[in-house]
Amino acid sequence: MSIAVRVRGLRRVFGERAVLDGLDLTIARGEFVALLGASGSGKTTLLRILGALDGADGGEVLVPEARTIVFQEPRLVPSKRVLANVTVALPRSEAARGQRALAEVGLERHARAWPATLSGGEAQRVSLARALVREPELLLLDEPFAALDALTRLKMQDLVGELFRTHRPAVLLVTHDVDEAVRLADRVCVLRDGRLVTDEPVAVARPRDPGDPAFAALRRRLLNDLGVHVAAAPPSDTPDTALSPIQTGVI
Numbered sequence: 170m171s172i173a174v175r176v177r178g179l180r181r182v183f184g185e186r187a188v189l190d191g192l193d194l195t196i197a198r199g200e201f202v203a204l205l206g207a208s209g210s211g212k213t214t215l216l217r218i219l220g221a222l223d224g225a226d227g228g229e230v231l232v233p234e235a236r237t238i239v240f241q242e243p244r245l246v247p248s249k250r251v252l253a254n255v256t257v258a259l260p261r262s263e264a265a266r267g268q269r270a271l272a273e274v275g276l277e278r279h280a281r282a283w284p285a286t287l288s289g290g291e292a293q294r295v296s297l298a299r300a301l302v303r304e305p306e307l308l309l310l311d312e313p314f315a316a317l318d319a320l321t322r323l324k325m326q327d328l329v330g331e332l333f334r335t336h337r338p339a340v341l342l343v344t345h346d347v348d349e350a351v352r353l354a355d356r357v358c359v360l361r362d363g364r365l366v367t368d369e370p371v372a373v374a375r376p377r378d379p380g381d382p383a384f385a386a387l388r389r390r391l392l393n394d395l396g397v398h399v400a401a402a403p404p405s406d407t408p409d410t411a412l413s414p415i416q417t418g419v420i
C-alpha cells in the first residue's frame with residue numbers, strides 16, 4: 170500500500186487540555202477517509218495540522234506537499250470573478266485548466282460571474298473546483314456541506330463522489346453527518362479523547378443505500394461510538410415517518 174498520510178502519536182495541547190493525544194492515522198493514496206467526532210473533539214485541529222495551518226506539540230506527521238483544504242464556507246475572493254478565483258494559485262500558462270474544472274462542477278457558464286451573485290451551493294462548488302484544479306494528492310474537507318440545505322447537500326455529496334473517482338486524491342472528510350460518512354468513505358474514523366477510537370472500512374456495497382441493512386448497522390454502531398444510543402432498526406412495516414431525527418444520522 171502506498172501511503173499519502175502518516176500520523177503517529179500526534180499531540181496538540183491548548184492550555185491544560187491535550188485535544189489530540191497520541192493520535193495515529195494512516196491514509197493510503199487515493200483512499201477516502203471520513204472523520205466523525207463530537208463537537209470540540211479536535212477534528213478541525215487535526216485537519217489544520219495536516220494542512221499546515223497549525224503545528225503539533227508532539228508526534229510525527231507526514232503529508233504530501235500537494236494538498237488543499239475546503240472549508241465549511243467557500244472563502245472566495247469577492248473582487249475576483251469565478252474563473253479567476255479558481256485559477257488563483259495556477260501559473261498563467263495553465264489558466265485553461267480553470268475552465269475545465271468549472272465544467273466538472275457544472276459551472277462553466279458562471280466563469281465571469283462575481284462570487285456575490287452565486288448561491289451557497291454554487292459558491293461551494295467553485296471552492297471545490299479551486300481545490301481540485303491543482304490536482305492535490307491530499308484533499309482535506311472540513312464540513313464542506315454543513316451550511317447547505319439538505320437537497321443541495323445530497324447533490325454535493327454525489328458531486329464529491331464523482332470528483333473523487335475522477336481525480337483520486339487521498340481525502341480526509343470531517344463531518345457531523347454519519348450518513349454522509351458512510352455514503353462516501355472507504356473508511357470511517359471516530360475521534361474521541363484525543364485519538365481514534367474507531368477506524369474501520371465501510372463494508373457496504375456501492376451505490377450505497379441508507380436502506381441497506383449493512384449501511385443501517387454501521388450507522389448505528391458509529392452513532393453508539395459517538396455516544397448517541399440508537400435502538401435496533403424498526404420492523405419493516407413501520408412507516409418511514411416514525412424515524413426520529415437522530416436516525417437521519419446527523420449528530
Ligand SMILES: Nc1ncnc2c1ncn2[C@@H]1O[C@H](COP(=O)(O)OP(=O)(O)OP(=O)(O)O)[C@@H](O)[C@H]1O
Pocket residue numbers: 183184188206207208209210211212213214215
Ligand atoms: N487556537 C486555539 N486556541 C485554544 N483552543 C483551541 C484552539 N483551537 C481549538 N481549540 C479548542 O480545541 C478543541 C477542539 O477544537 P476543534 O475545532 O478541533 O473541534 P471540532 O471537533 O472540529 O469541533 P466542531 O465539530 O464543533 O467543529 C475545542 O475545545 C476548541 O475550543
